[in-house]
Amino acid sequence: MSVRDDQRANAISVWGPAKLPSDTEVGDPEDRGFTAVFRIFLRTWPYLRPMLIGYWRDRTVLSAWFGQSDGSPDWSYRYVPFVVTLLALLGPFAGWLPFGIDWRFDLLAYGTLGMALLAWLLNFSNGRLFAGAAVAAVLVGTSAMLFAIFVVDGWKDDIQVGAVCFACLSMWLFQYRIEGGRLRIRLRLGCHLVYYYVLVWLSTLVGIVTGLFTIDLLNQSILQAEPLTPFLAEFVNRPELASGAVETLSNAERQDLQWIYIVFLVGIGVITFPFTLALPYYNVWIMQRINQDLRLALVERWHQLSIRYHGDHRVGDSVYRIYQDSAQVTAIIGMVVSVSTQVTQYAMTIFFVAALDPILGLMGATIAVMAVAWAAWFSPRVRTRSLRARETNSDLTSRVQEVLGAINVVKAYEREHAEQERFEADSVRAFNAAHRVRSLVAVVGIVMFTLAASILLGGEFLMALWASDSRETFAAVLIGLVGLSFVRWNLSAFQWAQGELFTSSGQVRGLVRDWTSAQDMAMGLDRVFEILDIEPDVKNAPDAIPMPHFQREIRFDNVSFGYDPDRPVLRGINFSASIGTITALVGPTGCGKSTLVSMITRLFDPDSGTVMIDGNDVRRFDIESLRSSVSIALQENVLFGMSVRDNIRYVVPDANDDDVMKAAQVACAEDYIASLPEGLDTMLGDRGGRLSTGQRQRLSIARALAKNAPVLILDEPTAALDAETEHKVLERLARWGEDRVIFLITHRISTIQQADQILYLDQGQIMEAGYHEDLMNLEAGRYRRFVEAEMELSGGSSMGEVP
Structure with missing residues (x-):
């Protein structure tokens, strides 16, 4: 193994804590608590709200039966209490829920009447009282529905309670309004998270109920030849096999029950199979819709942030937040579904197990208590390590982006080996940070499994003792009402309770896994919300107006600006540029030329002073309308991996080919476009890599001209052009800009001479302003020295030849 390979191997930890540079060591684990x-x-x-609340779809159903409005312009659900009350009273009067015959019917009748009272309360309340009444209605309705299905025999009570529940739910689903003599109704649609939760919980309930009855049928009747419970005998339509009708089952009867058992399982499988296939797909569809909304919001805010923000942050970090961190919102949906499902299943499991014996319920609850205590220790540590892992992966993404964006420089200076080493160092940091998180997650799972196993072994031992003694179960009367044989501990009770206790342990461990994942999700989303929380430096005023048609001039009135308060870039800038003129900005590098013209489009706002267009402060204008009136050709000729046509009409996608070619002609780009293999349809490489620098510069100018804006800003527009092409471009620009204002930022004397006024900037101030000839006549003038230096460096004319 070479020394380099040995270094690579040692950089990645196999056992023990992974090594990280000191600036990425894990910080205080308590810095982000549960509340945060x-x-x-x-x-x-x-x-999440659009997928949970959905949207309204309304239409007119009756047009001539109503007079004027009922006095309220809002949508109403005042019909609901009347409907719920009518349905609740219908049960006792119709004999579907008769009073005084059976306490179970009485309980259901009281439940439906209670829902009617809650419907009236909801109709006349708001705020916290409304929320409390809504929660109470959901709990009462759910309990009544479950009681009607599993405890009360027959189907009429199920329909009665279901109708009352649906009538209460219609308050949320259906509303009406009377306006102008028309009855309008609206229906709530698109509540996909609600639909998904309902389907998940129904499938869970079906699974529990199916398990309860099939295990009783298999273990007690098929395997041990015991008679069916009355409920089960009625359910399978074999009343002659019920307890009391026979003492024991014959082999033929047991074989018949086997076929019933098989057909029942196949039938349940056929019914649930479509849901088994559809629910995962539905879940992915919902999550991707939500992720799309968050990603779009993040990119929208990223576009709104100022140049100052983008200059201070790495592009790779923004990319990682957009595509990786934002995806955590989809994981949250999955986690919420998983947690809510597991909590529901756990509560139901503990309830049923405790019905057999409270000690088992207490054991199941103990597992949850230990999980909470364990989570209090590991949660902050997982959060801190997860944040470090995301930051190091973000740095790795930034490294890749920077190297690929500067690949020409890397190759030109033969820095491939050095960049490879830098990448490997960042990659190791990212790996080791992720290793720290994953190793802690593994320890969390192992410890939780050990704690749960110790409880489960004790519970299994107790259940075996109770089953061997045929001990009576705790809630024998209630179990008998449901129709199960678990009134005493037997094989079925043991096997079912064993499975449920193990299931409860798995549910708690699943919750711990979900909670562990939630810590990582929270850190990813925290990085997303960091961006969403940043208020743009430049934003519309509350009373912003569209920019009117440009008519006279652009004026800077005592403008000052600095990126940092103690480092001013511009100081006391005063000048005006009239329509039909060209203004050249000249000066040494870093004197504030590009910053000055950025004020026109409000890429920055001045710290003091005013930038005005036709006498109006640009801060009064809507930003979009202001920027639509200004075209810019940047010094960096950025092109995109699309056709030449699409690059030129990038800011005006609906421009036709005539407009595109007119812009190309002014920029002197028509000849080489015609020489391209496919003309305007020629596809460019990334950043226009197939073109020369001069060709890219002319396309950049053409793109600015295609916008046809009244203000044009050109930053070093002819730096990469030969003298002949430069002369043509400037000549055509002068004709094109006769009714526009043009700003030139340039160091080329031949370009500057075309300007109607020249502003010489130095140290953030306008030192000299005027025509070329006037400034050249100033003895010891800054502009004169600048021209002399440029001419001397270019090896061109002597001063006497300079116009």
């Missing part, structure tokens, strides 16, 4: 994580999850609500 919960708040992060709550902030995802705006992106």
